[in-house]
Amino acid sequence: MLRLYDTATGRVEDLGLRRAGELSMYVCGATVYAEAHAGHGRFGLVWDVLRRYARWSGLSVRFVSNVTDIDDKIIARAAAESTSPAEVAATWEASWWESMDRLGVGRPDETPHATAYVERMVELVGSLLDSEKAYLGGDGVYFSTASVPDYGLLAPGPLEQLQAGARVEVSEEAGKRSPLDFALWKLAKPGEPSWPAPWGAGRPGWHTECVVMALDLLGDGFDLHGGGVDLAFPHHENERAQAEAAGRGFARHWAHSGMVVAAGGEKMSKSLGNTMSLAGLLGSHDPRAYRLLCLQCHYRRPLTVSPATLGAAGRAVEGLDAFGRDFAAAREVDPDAGVRARFAEAMDDDLDTPGAVAVLFDAMRQVRSAGDLGVAAAVIDAWEKGLGLPLAGEAEVPPEALARAAERDAARAAKDWSRADALRAELAAAGWLVEDTPAGTKLRPAR
RNA sequence: GGCGGCGUGGCCGAGUGGUUCAGGCAAGGGACUGCAAAUCCCUGCACCCCGGUUCGAUCCCGGGCGCCGCCUCCA
Numbered sequence: 001m002l003r004l005y006d007t008a009t010g011r012v013e014d015l016g017l018r019r020a021g022e023l024s025m026y027v028c029g030a031t032v033y034a035e036a037h038a039g040h041g042r043f044g045l046v047w048d049v050l051r052r053y054a055r056w057s058g059l060s061v062r063f064v065s066n067v068t069d070i071d072d073k074i075i076a077r078a079a080a081e082s083t084s085p086a087e088v089a090a091t092w093e094a095s096w097w098e099s100m101d102r103l104g105v106g107r108p109d110e111t112p113h114a115t116a117y118v119e120r121m122v123e124l125v126g127s128l129l130d131s132e133k134a135y136l137g138g139d140g141v142y143f144s145t146a147s148v149p150d151y152g153l154l155a156p157g158p159l160e161q162l163q164a165g166a167r168v169e170v171s172e173e174a175g176k177r178s179p180l181d182f183a184l185w186k187l188a189k190p191g192e193p194s195w196p197a198p199w200g201a202g203r204p205g206w207h208t209e210c211v212v213m214a215l216d217l218l219g220d221g222f223d224l225h226g227g228g229v230d231l232a233f234p235h236h237e238n239e240r241a242q243a244e245a246a247g248r249g250f251a252r253h254w255a256h257s258g259m260v261v262a263a264g265g266e267k268m269s270k271s272l273g274n275t276m277s278l279a280g281l282l283g284s285h286d287p288r289a290y291r292l293l294c295l296q297c298h299y300r301r302p303l304t305v306s307p308a309t310l311g312a313a314g315r316a317v318e319g320l321d322a323f324g325r326d327f328a329a330a331r332e333v334d335p336d337a338g339v340r341a342r343f344a345e346a347m348d349d350d351l352d353t354p355g356a357v358a359v360l361f362d363a364m365r366q367v368r369s370a371g372d373l374g375v376a377a378a379v380i381d382a383w384e385k386g387l388g389l390p391l392a393g394e395a396e397v398p399p400e401a402l403a404r405a406a407e408r409d410a411a412r413a414a415k416d417w418s419r420a421d422a423l424r425a426e427l428a429a430a431g432w433l434v435e436d437t438p439a440g441t442k443l444r445p446a447r
Numbered sequence: 448g449g450c451g452g453c454g455u456g457g458c459c460g461a462g463u464g465g466u467u468c469a470g471g472c473a474a475g476g477g478a479c480u481g482c483a484a485a486u487c488c489c490u491g492c493a494c495c496c497c498g499g500u501u502c503g504a505u506c507c508c509g510g511g512c513g514c515c516g517c518c519u520c521c522a
Contacts, residue, residue, distance in 0.1 A: 228522030
């Protein structure tokens with residue numbers, strides 16, 4: 001039984017499901033106005049691992065993750081580039097999925113777009129206005145946080161203190177009744193994209209789209225709402241407040257993934273300008289290295305990403321591939337139940353991937369010394385199906401390389417070492433590493 | 448300013464009141480090999496500082512120092 005830390009209760013809780021055997025999860029996705037960075041990569045990987053592990057452990061999973069394709073930054077970039085917001089969003093959304101694909105992050109079952117849900121957001125805002133949970137301010141419609149008794153559940157502390165310490169100047173001109181109130185609808189200024197609404201044309205505020213989309217696609221009382229921890233407050237709290245004010249059951253559990261920090265120790269974010277581009281990272285490292293690096297750190301903790309940590313993970317992946325090649329035969333064997341159980345025990349404990357990975361590395365060493373194919377099978381299955389990290393199998397070696405390898409075997413048999421070494425060099429030049437084994441020469445692709 | 452978190456061996460990163468101090472990478476030694484590669488074995492006496500509780504604390508409590516996050520867009 002999977003247990004996860006729940007931001008709403010501050011404890012690790014059993015993941016009680018709405019319907020036994022079925023996990024419905026919604027994860028706040030990207031606002032597509034710029035290139036994805038390493039932090040987004042970790043974010044994608046964390047939820048991908050959760051989803052895969054849930055499947056591995058026998059649950060059917062329905063995974064919804066949105067794309068915010070209209071917001072202030074998209075509009076600003078479109079203006080700066082003399083193009084349309086739709087164009088900006090399309091460009092960067094394509095880039096986002098390309099990077100996620102390369103990372104091996106599975107596409108969500110549904111990827112709702114904000115612009116496709118505007119009418120339903122208008123309906124929600126209208127109903128909140130009708131029930132006086134929202135009001136018309138100077139430049140838009142605002143949600144009255146005071147109308148939700150337990151507003152602040154996902155906030156890091158008591159609300160009075162949030163207010164007292166708020167660094168933001170309360171925008172009096174906007175007509176907000178409380179600094180905690182937030183925009184449900186922003187009235188359009190000249191030249192801005194807009195949709196019609198009874199109270200004036202404009203666009204939805206960010207916090208509304210997820211409410212409408214999650215409830216539409218997953219239904220009331222869906223199981224898990226996830227996202228980066230920087231979204232817990234106010235974004236997720238504001239979603240929750242709207243759903244509650246509308247009388248809808250929202251997420252049963254809240255989970256949040258930790259940030260990536262740059263080598264200097266600072267959070268990597270677009271606003272700070274200290275990002276490592278995800279595409280760049282993927283260009284210089286095996287995507288699986290980044291997955292392993294993320295797995296080796298608990299998902300709620302900050303993770304240091306740097307060329308050094310990526311390189312170390314990459315070398316570990318080479319060891320995994322060696323294992324995959326050496327025990328390719330294990331794929332035909334029933335996996336060892338003990339290893340599966342120890343792996344699951346770690347994963348069930350708030351997705352303890354560092355512990356799970358340690359179980360697998362230990363088991364691999366056991367296989368190397370004892371040769372138990374069932375254990376090997378369990379290890380390979382856990383890496384690939386449980387964690388989404390595929391291992392190399394036997395390489396397809398072209399005939400000419402095989403011919404050289406055979407020639408080299410003959411030379412070695414004749415103790416013609418210089419000839420053997422020359423052939424090894426030729427193979428290396430062709431991209432093949434030579435390994436001599438009791439079973440004869442083996443070739444593997446040089447990475 | 449308010450709230451919260453963190454400080455572990457060369458690096459990343461788990462964890463626990465005390466015997467054998469996860470795991471990965473790197474390093475040193477050994478085995479195997481014609482030489483390699485891959486692999487295996489061995490090695491490192493780590494827990495920011497100062498008090499306290501305790502028979503005993505890296506792990507509990509208090510204080511200090513440092514770093515970081517949230518409170519604003521943000522994965």
